[in-house]
Amino acid sequence: MKFAGLICLLLFSLSAKAIELEGQFTQGGLVFGKVAPGTTVILDERVLQVSTLGDFILGFGRDAPKSATLQLQKPDGSVEKRQLKISQRKYRIQRIDGLPKKMVTPPAAVLARIRKENAAIARVRTLNSKAVHFRGTWLRPAPGKVTGVYGSQRVLNGKPRRPHFGIDFAAPVGTTVIAPAGGTVVLAHPDMYYTGGTIILDHGHGLTSAFLHLSALAVKNGDVVQRGQHIGAIGATGRATGPHLDWRINWFDQRVDPAFLLSEQDRK
16 A cells, blocks of 8 residues: 555564554654554554554644554454654744734624534544545645645734644636545535635545635535546635635544645645
C-alpha cells in the first residue's frame, strides 16, 4: 500500500504478524496501518476500526502531545503495546491590526445560524463508516497558487484567531474542484456563514475532507463520488477575501495536514 507524500514507514515485528505503519508521526500527521485481520487496535483510549483486510488509519492534531500509545489485541488473545513518538512543529503566525470590528467578530444576529451550521459539521465528523476510499494515491483537488498552509494562525486586532487547518489554492471563480479520493458526500451546503459553498466527503474510518468557499456545487448529499470526479467550483463565498479553495482533512475531531496526502510537487 503506497500513498503519495507519505515518507515514513515503520515495521514492528510482533510474535505472530507484523504491523505496518506508514505516514507522518508529527503534529498534523496521518498514518495508515495494516495488521492481521481480527486484531483490535487502540490508540490511547480510542478503539480504531479495522477493515476485513486489516487496514486502519489514525491521525494527530495540530497541537498533539509528544507521544501516543498504540495497543494491539491480537486474535490469539495476546496484547502488544508500542509508544509512538510525535514530533512537534512550528507554525506561521501573522498579525493584522486595524480591521473593522465586523471582520473580526460576527454580529450577534448570526450566532444562532453559526451554532446550527457548526453542529451539522460536527455530526459528520463523528462518522466511522466501513468504507476504505482512503486507500491509494490522492490527487490535488484544484489548480492554483498555494496561499495558505496548515497550522498557520492570524492575530487580528490583537486577538488570536483559530488556526488555519487546510491548504488554500488561489484560482479564478469557476475553476473546477475535483475529489482527491473517492468518498460519499455527507454534507453539501450552498451557503454557510463562514465557509460559503461547502462540501464534505466521507472517505471511511473517520476520515473526511472538506471543500470550502465554493461558488457552485456539482454533487448532493448521499452521492458517491470517484477519485478525480468534478464536485464543484472555486469561489469566494462565506468569509473569504478572494477566490480560492480551502481544502481540509479531519480524522474524527483531529484536524490533520492535507499536504501529507500530496506529492511534494502538488504542495506548491
